[in-house]
Amino acid sequence: MSFKKSQKLYKKGLVNLVGAVNSPVRAFTSVGGNPLFIKRGRGSQIIDVDGNKYVDLVLSYGPMILGHRHNKVQKAINKALKNGYSFGASTENEITLAKIVCDAFPGMDKVRFVNSGTEAVLSGIRLARAFTGKNKIIKFSGCYHGHQDALLVAAGSGLATLSLPGSKGVPEGAVKNTLIATYNDLDSVKKHFDENHDIAAVIIEPVGGNMGVVIPQNSFLKELKEYLQTKGALLIADEVMTGFRSKFGGAQELLGAEADITCLGKVIGGGFPVGAYGARDEIMENVAPLGGMYQAGTLSGNPIAMAGGISTLKELKRQNPYAKFDNIGDKIQSIILNAGKKYDVDVTVNRFGSMMNPFFTKVEVTNFEQAQTSDTNKFAVFFWEMIKNGVFLPPSQFEAWFLSSAISEEDILKIEKAVNKSFQKIQEEE
Numbered sequence: 258m259s260f261k262k263s264q265k266l267y268k269k270g271l272v273n274l275v276g277a278v279n280s281p282v283r284a285f286t287s288v289g290g291n292p293l294f295i296k297r298g299r300g301s302q303i304i305d306v307d308g309n310k311y312v313d314l315v316l317s318y319g320p321m322i323l324g325h326r327h328n329k330v331q332k333a334i335n336k337a338l339k340n341g342y343s344f345g346a347s348t349e350n351e352i353t354l355a356k357i358v359c360d361a362f363p364g365m366d367k368v369r370f371v372n373s374g375t376e377a378v379l380s381g382i383r384l385a386r387a388f389t390g391k392n393k394i395i396k397f398s399g400c401y402h403g404h405q406d407a408l409l410v411a412a413g414s415g416l417a418t419l420s421l422p423g424s425k426g427v428p429e430g431a432v433k434n435t436l437i438a439t440y441n442d443l444d445s446v447k448k449h450f451d452e453n454h455d456i457a458a459v460i461i462e463p464v465g466g467n468m469g470v471v472i473p474q475n476s477f478l479k480e481l482k483e484y485l486q487t488k489g490a491l492l493i494a495d496e497v498m499t500g501f502r503s504k505f506g507g508a509q510e511l512l513g514a515e516a517d518i519t520c521l522g523k524v525i526g527g528g529f530p531v532g533a534y535g536a537r538d539e540i541m542e543n544v545a546p547l548g549g550m551y552q553a554g555t556l557s558g559n560p561i562a563m564a565g566g567i568s569t570l571k572e573l574k575r576q577n578p579y580a581k582f583d584n585i586g587d588k589i590q591s592i593i594l595n596a597g598k599k600y601d602v603d604v605t606v607n608r609f610g611s612m613m614n615p616f617f618t619k620v621e622v623t624n625f626e627q628a629q630t631s632d633t634n635k636f637a638v639f640f641w642e643m644i645k646n647g648v649f650l651p652p653s654q655f656e657a658w659f660l661s662s663a664i665s666e667e668d669i670l671k672i673e674k675a676v677n678k679s680f681q682k683i684q685e686e687e
C-alpha cells in the first residue's frame with residue numbers, strides 16, 4: 258500500500274494550512290506518520306488520493322450515517338442548488354427540517370438552526386443562562402462540547418490526544434463559571450450545588466463520545482435530571498454526536514431523561530454544516546426575535562444544508578437501520594474481544610448503538626480517568642495495521658468509531674481480517 262500522493266499533498270499543505278489540516282483531530286500526531294488525503298467516497302467506503310480503498314468507520318466523525326453520496330441526498334442537493342445558494346431570508350426547507358427534528362424529540366417545541374455543533378452548544382448555554390438568570394455551568398471531565406472558550410476545559414479527545422489539559426488563549430474569566438464533574442458520578446455534581454448557588458445548567462453528552470465511547474451507568478442520566486429539577490437548574494443534552502445515532506431522535510429518550518435544552522449537529526446536516534438547539538416553547542421564547550437572548554447567523558438555515566439534512570433524515574427514517582446497527586455493532590465488538598483473547602492483548606470495547614471503540618486497557622471504562630489508562634502506543638500500532646488492511650479509523654484512542662447504514666457483510670469480513678492482523682501485530686511488537 259503506497260501513500261506517496263498523500264505524503265506529497267501533506268508537505269504541500271503544510272505551507273499554507275496549519276499542520277495541513279483544518280481540525281486538529283485529523284492530524285496523526287498520536288499515531289505517528291502523516292494524514293491521508295481522501296479523494297472520494299461512496300456508500301460505506303472511501304478512496305484516498307493514492308487509490309487505496311477503505312471501509313470508513315470515521316464517517317466525517319459521525320454525520321455520514323447513510324454512507325457517502327447516498328442517491329437520494331445527492332438528488333436533493335442538486336435540486337436545491339438550482340434555486341440559489343443563500344438568501345438571508347427564510348425558505349420553506351427550514352420549516353420542513355424543523356418539523357422533522359421537533360417531532361423526533363418529545364421535549365422540543367421549537368428549534369433554531371446554526372452552522373456547527375460548537376455554535377449549537379454555545380447558544381444552548383447562553384439560552385440556559387438567559388432563562389434561569391444564573392451564570393455557572395457544570396460540565397463533565399472528558400466531554401467535548403465544541404471549541405467555545407467557556408467549555409474548553411477537561412474537554413476530551415482532541416486535547417487528550419495532544420496531551421493538553423486545556424487550551425492556550427482561553428482567558429481565566431471565560432472559564433470561571435465552568436465547574437467540572439465526573440461522568441457517572443452524581444455526587445460530584447451534588448458537591449458543586451452544595452458549594453454554589455448560581456448554577457444555570459449541567460451539560461452532558463448523554464453517551465460520552467469524545468473520550469472514546471463512555472456509557473452512562475444504571476440510571477445516571479435519569480437521576481441527574483431528577484436532581485436538577487429539585488435545584489431549579491436545567492439539563493442540557495449535547496446530542497451533537499448522539500442525535501439520530503441510536504434511535505430516530507435522541508439518546509436521552511433511551512436513557513430515561515428528557516433534557517430541557519438539546520443541542521444537535523453532525524447527522525442532522527448529513528455532511529453539510531448544520532447545527533441546532535431546541536427546547537420547549539417556554540425556553541425558546543427567550544431567543545431573539547421573540548425574546549432578549551441574541552443569537553444570529555448569516556448562513557444559518559442555509560438552503561443547501563437544509564436539503565442535505567431533510568433528505569438524510571427522511572431516508573434514515575425510511576431505512577430505520579437501528580436494529581441493523583446493533584447487530585453489526587455486536588459482531589464487530591465480538592471480533593475485537595475475540596482477537597484480544599487470541600493474541601493476549603488487554604482490550605475493553607464500549608458500544609452504544611452505532612458508536613463504539615476499543616480501549617487498550619483491562620479496566621472497565623466508565624469515565625475519562627479510566628479511558629486514560631489505555632495504552633496509546635498499542636493503539637498506534639493497531640491504527641496503522643487497520644489502515645494497511647483497508648479500514649479507516651479516527652487517528653486517536655479517544656475517538657468513537659461510527660457505523661453507516663451502507664455497511665455490508667463483505668465490509669465486516671474485511672474488518673474482521675484487519676482486526677486479527679492488527680492484534681497479531683501488537684502481540685509481535687510487545
Ligand SMILES: *Cc1c(COP(=O)(O)O)cnc(C)c1O
Nearest residue numbers: 373374375401402403495497498
Ligand atoms: C462534534 C461535537 C461538537 C462540536 O461540533 P462541531 O460541528 O465540530 O463544532 C460538540 N459536541 C459534541 C458532543 C460533539 O461530538
